[in-house]
Amino acid sequence: MRFPRAKEHDPLVADLKRALAPDRVRSAPLERSIMSRDASIFEGGRAGPVCFPLSTEEVQRCVQTAGRHGRAVVPRGAGTGLAGGAVPLEAPVVVVTTKMNRLLSVDADRRMAWVQPGMINLDLSRAVAAHGLHFAPDPSSQQVCSLGGNVGTNAGGPHCLAHGVTSAHVLAVEVVLMSGEAVVLGDPRGFAPGLDLRGAYVGSEGMLGVTTAVAVRLTPNPPTVQTLLLAFDSVDAAAQTVSAVVADGIVPAAIEMMDNNIIRAVEEFVGAGFPTEAAAVVIAEVDGLPGGVAAEAGRVAELAAARGASVRWAADEQERALLWKGRKSAFGAIARIKPDYYLHDTVVPRTRLAEIMNRVYEIVEDHGLLVMNVFHAGDGNLHPMLLFDRREPGVMARVHAAGAAIIEASLAVGGVLSGEHGIGIEKRDFMPQMFSEDDLDAQARLRRAFDPDEMANPGKVLPLGASCAEVNALGQAPEGVWG
Amino acid sequence: MAGPSSPALDSFAAAVAADGLVAVEGGRTHWEIGGLCPAETRLVRAPAGVRSFDPAEMTVRVGAGTLVEELDAALAEAGQRANLPVAANATVGGVLAVGRDGLHALGRGRLRDALLEAVYASDEGRLVKAGGPTVKNVSGFDLCRLLVGSLGTLGLVGEVVLRTWPRPAAGIWMAGQCAPRELRRRLYWPSSILWDGRTSWVHLEGHEPDVEAEASLARSLGCETVDGPPPLPDFRVPAGALDAQAPDARKPRGRFVVQVGTGTAYVSAPGPAPDPDPAVVVLHRRLKAQFDPRGRLNPGRDPLAAA
Numbered sequence: 001m002r003f004p005r006a007k008e009h010d011p012l013v014a015d016l017k018r019a020l021a022p023d024r025v026r027s028a029p030l031e032r033s034i035m036s037r038d039a040s041i042f043e044g045g046r047a048g049p050v051c052f053p054l055s056t057e058e059v060q061r062c063v064q065t066a067g068r069h070g071r072a073v074v075p076r077g078a079g080t081g082l083a084g085g086a087v088p089l090e091a092p093v094v095v096v097t098t099k100m101n102r103l104l105s106v107d108a109d110r111r112m113a114w115v116q117p118g119m120i121n122l123d124l125s126r127a128v129a130a131h132g133l134h135f136a137p138d139p140s141s142q143q144v145c146s147l148g149g150n151v152g153t154n155a156g157g158p159h160c161l162a163h164g165v166t167s168a169h170v171l172a173v174e175v176v177l178m179s180g181e182a183v184v185l186g187d188p189r190g191f192a193p194g195l196d197l198r199g200a201y202v203g204s205e206g207m208l209g210v211t212t213a214v215a216v217r218l219t220p221n222p223p224t225v226q227t228l229l230l231a232f233d234s235v236d237a238a239a240q241t242v243s244a245v246v247a248d249g250i251v252p253a254a255i256e257m258m259d260n261n262i263i264r265a266v267e268e269f270v271g272a273g274f275p276t277e278a279a280a281v282v283i284a285e286v287d288g289l290p291g292g293v294a295a296e297a298g299r300v301a302e303l304a305a306a307r308g309a310s311v312r313w314a315a316d317e318q319e320r321a322l323l324w325k326g327r328k329s330a331f332g333a334i335a336r337i338k339p340d341y342y343l344h345d346t347v348v349p350r351t352r353l354a355e356i357m358n359r360v361y362e363i364v365e366d367h368g369l370l371v372m373n374v375f376h377a378g379d380g381n382l383h384p385m386l387l388f389d390r391r392e393p394g395v396m397a398r399v400h401a402a403g404a405a406i407i408e409a410s411l412a413v414g415g416v417l418s419g420e421h422g423i424g425i426e427k428r429d430f431m432p433q434m435f436s437e438d439d440l441d442a443q444a445r446l447r448r449a450f451d452p453d454e455m456a457n458p459g460k461v462l463p464l465g466a467s468c469a470e471v472n473a474l475g476q477a478p479e480g481v482w483g
Numbered sequence: 484m485a486g487p488s489s490p491a492l493d494s495f496a497a498a499v500a501a502d503g504l505v506a507v508e509g510g511r512t513h514w515e516i517g518g519l520c521p522a523e524t525r526l527v528r529a530p531a532g533v534r535s536f537d538p539a540e541m542t543v544r545v546g547a548g549t550l551v552e553e554l555d556a557a558l559a560e561a562g563q564r565a566n567l568p569v570a571a572n573a574t575v576g577g578v579l580a581v582g583r584d585g586l587h588a589l590g591r592g593r594l595r596d597a598l599l600e601a602v603y604a605s606d607e608g609r610l611v612k613a614g615g616p617t618v619k620n621v622s623g624f625d626l627c628r629l630l631v632g633s634l635g636t637l638g639l640v641g642e643v644v645l646r647t648w649p650r651p652a653a654g655i656w657m658a659g660q661c662a663p664r665e666l667r668r669r670l671y672w673p674s675s676i677l678w679d680g681r682t683s684w685v686h687l688e689g690h691e692p693d694v695e696a697e698a699s700l701a702r703s704l705g706c707e708t709v710d711g712p713p714p715l716p717d718f719r720v721p722a723g724a725l726d727a728q729a730p731d732a733r734k735p736r737g738r739f740v741v742q743v744g745t746g747t748a749y750v751s752a753p754g755p756a757p758d759p760d761p762a763v764v765v766l767h768r769r770l771k772a773q774f775d776p777r778g779r780l781n782p783g784r785d786p787l788a789a790a
Contacts, residue, residue, distance in 0.1 A: 109664055109667070109668070110744075111667075111744070153621065154621045154625065156619060156621075160619070164592065164596055165619060165621070167596070167625065167628065168592065168593070168596045171746075177762070181762050183760060183762035183763060183766070184760065184763075185763070187721060187723075187746055188746075189721065189722055189723055189746030190593075190744065190745045190746030190747070191719075191721050191722070191745055191746035191747045192721070193721065193756070193759070193786070193787055193788075193789060193790075194632075194759065194763065194767055194786045194787040194789075195629055195632065195633055195637075195766075195767055195770060195786050195787075196582075196595055196628045196629055196631060196632055197629075197763065197766055198628075199595055199625055199627075199628025199629060199631070200624065200625060200626070200628055200629040202625065202628075203621050203624070203625045204624055204625075207624075220671060220672070222671070223671055243539060246539060246540075246541060247538065247539035249562055249563065249649035249650075250649070251541075251648065251649065288671070288672065288689070288693070289671055289672070289689060289690070289693035289696065289697070290692075290693070290696075291689075291690040291691070291692030291693040291696070292689055292690040292693050295690055347615075347617040347618075347619050347620060348617070349537075349540050349542075349616070349617060350539070350540055350541075350618075351537065351539050351540050376619075379617070379618045379619040380617055380618070380619070381619050414616060414617075415615075415617060416615035416616075416617050416620040416622045417622040417623075418620070418621050418622050419617070419619040419620060419621065420619065420621055421621070422621050423621075423622060423623060427622075431622070431623060432484065433484055434484065434615065434622055434623075435484065435612065435622075435623065436484055436611075436612065438605065438609045438610070438611050439611050439612045439613070440623075441611075442605070442611045442613065442626060442638075442774070443623050443624040443626065445773035445774055446624050446626060446629065446770070446773070447624065448769075448773055449766065449769040449770040449772075449773045450766065450769075452769070461623060461624070462623075
C-alpha cells in the first residue's frame with residue numbers, strides 16, 4: 001500500500017493543522033495520491049501532508065513546521081508542469097498555492113501588478129485587459145497554469161519569441177526561504193541595487209524557496225495584429241521558411257509550426273480550417289504599429305510563397321482567434337488518437353530546424369512510435385509529442401529511449417535540454433550531457449546559498465552527485481519514477 | 484560533458500588561477516563603481532574578438548574583452564545589434580559586470596536579458612559555463628542573470644553569447660515639456676523616455692511610417708525633434724529615491740534624470756542609500772561565500788554599493 005492512512009496522531013500533521021487550519025491540511029491517501037503527480041508521465045512520487053495556505057504568513061508557518069520536523073518542502077501551483085518538477089519525492093510537506101489566487105494590485109501607469117502565486121496565467125491578462133495590457137508569457141496551459149508555477153519553470157509560450165520568457169516579465173518576487181523568512185527579491189519598479197537575486201530565483205523550480213507573491217510586468221496590447229497561416233508541401237520547406245524569416249531580420253510576435261499528423265488531429269477536433277493535406281503549416285503573427293506590421297507580414301508571405309507555401313491572411317479577429325484555438329487545442333486533440341502522450345521540449349539553433357525535424361522522424365520510426373510536432377519554431381523550441389498506450393507491453397522503454405535520442409540529437413547540433421518546461425526529474429540525469437561537473441557544481445552553489453540544507457524540493461534539476469549533501473539526503477529516486 | 488575551452492579562454496583561466504587577489508580589467512569606464520580593489524590586486528584581461536556570428540541565428544559569441552563599439556560595428560554589417568549600451572572604450576564584459584541598462588531599455592529590453600551564455604573563470608581558475616547558446620533555454624539554474632551586475636565578484640567572465648536584434652530603419656529623439664506618464668500612455672512602444680523634472684525626452688524607432696506617425700503624436704503633446712538625449716548624471720539610484728514621500732535626508736541633490744520604465748534614476752549627488760533588507764544582505768554574503776570563498780575575485784567591490 002503506497003499511501004497508508006496517516007497515523008491518528010501524526011505529530012507533523014497535528015502541528016501543521018495548528019499552524020494553518022484543520023481543513024487546510026490534508027493527509028488522506030487519496031489527496032496525497034493526487035498531489036504525488038503533475039501533468040508529466042512520471043509516477044512514483046510520494047507526497048507527505050498537503051497544505052493549502054492563504055497568506056505569506058501561513059506559508060512561513062508551513063515551512064517552519066516542516067523544518068522543525070526535519071521534512072522537506074515541495075511548492076506546488078496548478079500541477080501542470082511537464083518535467084516532474086512538482087512531483088514530491090520521499091514524502092515532503094507539499095505547499096499548494098492554489099488558494100492564494102488574488103490579484104493584489106495593478107499600477108496601469110507603471111505597467112505592473114502584484115499577484116499571488118496561485119493566480120491563473122490567463123486570469124491575469126483578463127483582469128488587466130480593461131487597461132489595454134496583458135501578461136506576455138502565454139504557455140499552452142495558460143487557462144489552467146498558475147503564475148507561481150510560471151515563475152518556477154521560467155515558462156514560455158508562443159508569444160515569448162519577441163518579448164522574452166517569464167524572467168523578462170517578473171520585476172520582483174516575494175519568497176519564503178527555508179529558514180521561514182520572507183524576502184522580496186528584485187524591485188517592483190524595476191531596479192534593486194545588488195545582485196539580480198530575482199533573476200537567479202526565476203526558473204529555480206521550487207528549489208530556492210516558496211513563491212508567495214509576484215510583481216509582474218504588463219505589456220501594452222498591440223494596436224495592429226496580422227496572423228498568417230502558411231501551408232507547405234514539406235516539413236523541410238516549412239522549417240526553411242522559419243529560418244529564412246529570422247535571417248531576414250524579422251522577429252515576429254510568434255511563429256509556430258504544426259506537422260500533418262497534428263493538423264489532421266486538430267482539424268477533426270476544432271475545425272479551425274487548417275488544410276489537412278498540407279505536410280506542415282506555420283502560424284506566423286506580426287504585431288505592433290501598422291506600417292511595420294504590413295511590411296513584415298508582406299515579407300513573411302513572400303518568403304513562404306517562394307518556398308511553395310499557400311498563404312492565408314486572417315481577415316479579422318474572429319479568424320485569428322480560430323487559428324490560435326487550433327494551435328492551442330493540440331493537446332486536447334491528440335487524446336482521441338492515443339490515451340497517453342509524452343511531450344518533449346528541447347531547443348536547437350534556428351538554422352538547424354529542417355535537419356533536426358528529419359532526425360526526429362527517423363528516431364521515432366526506429367522506435368516504432370507515433371509522433372506529432374507542434375512547436376515554437378521561431379525560437380527553435382521543439383515539442384515532439386510521442387503518442388502511445390501505456391498498456392502496451394514494453395512501450396515505455398521505447399518512449400524513453402526515443403526521448404533520450406531526441407535530446408542527444410538536439411544537443412549534438414548545439415541545442416539545449418529545455419526551452420520552457422524545465423528539468424525537474426525528467427531531464428535531471430541528462431544535465432551532464434549539457435554541463436560539465438564544474439558547471440553543475442556552480443549551480444549547486446547557487447542552490448546552497450539560498451537553501452543551505454537543501455530542504456526545498458530536493459531531488460530535482462541537479463543530478464545526484466552535483467552536490468555531496470544531496471547524495472546523502474536523498475539516496476536514489478524512488479523506484480518507478482521513470483513510470 | 485567536457486567544459487568550454489579555447490586557447491584564449493584557457494590562458495585567461497590560468498591567469499585567474501594563479502595566487503592572490505585578482506580583478507578583471509575592461510575599459511575602466513566604471514572602474515570605481517561599487518568600490519576599489521586594493522593596490523596589490525593583480526589585473527587580468529578577458530579574451531577579445533568576435534568568435535562567431537551567424538546573422539541567420541541572431542546570436543553572437545564574443546570575447547568579454549571585446550570593445551562594445553567593435554562588436555556593434557561587426558553586427559551592424561548584418562543590420563543587427565546587441566542590446567548593450569555602446570560607449571567609447573567600454574568592453575562587453577565590463578558593461579555586463581556593471582549591469583547598467585542602456586538608455587533604450589524601455590523599448591529594447593533590459594541588459595540582464597541580453598545574455599544567453601557566459602563562460603567564466605571561477606575563483607579556482609576553472610572554466611564554468613552558465614546558460615546556453617540558444618535564444619530560449621531553461622536548462623538548470625539561471626546563473627547568467629546573477630552574473631549581470633555582479634561586478635566580477637562571483638566569477639570573471641571570459642566569453643559570452645548574446646542575443647542580437649534587427650537594427651530598425653528609422654530612429655528619432657524628441658523632447659518637450661510634457662509629462663512622461665502622458666508620453667508612455669499615448670505612444671505604443673517608445674524605446675526610451677527620460678525626464679529631468681521639467682523636460683521629457685523620448686526616442687522612437689522602427690519602420691519609417693510608424694516612427695513618423697508616432698512622432699506626430701509626440702508633437703501634438705508638445706515635443707520637438709532634438710539631436711539626442713541629455714547627458715546622464717553619474718550615479719544610479721532606484722527611482723523611488725526621488726518620490727515625494729521619500730525621506731528628505733535620503734533624497735538625492737542636484738540634477739537628476741529618470742529613466743522611465745526601468746525604476747532607475749541618474750543623479751549628480753545621491754543621498755545616503757537606504758539600508759537593504761538584512762535577508763537580502765545575507766543572501767549576497769552567502770553567494771559570495773559559495774562562489775568565492777577566499778575572497779579573491781574583484782576584492783573591495785560590493786554590488787550592493789554600486790550606485
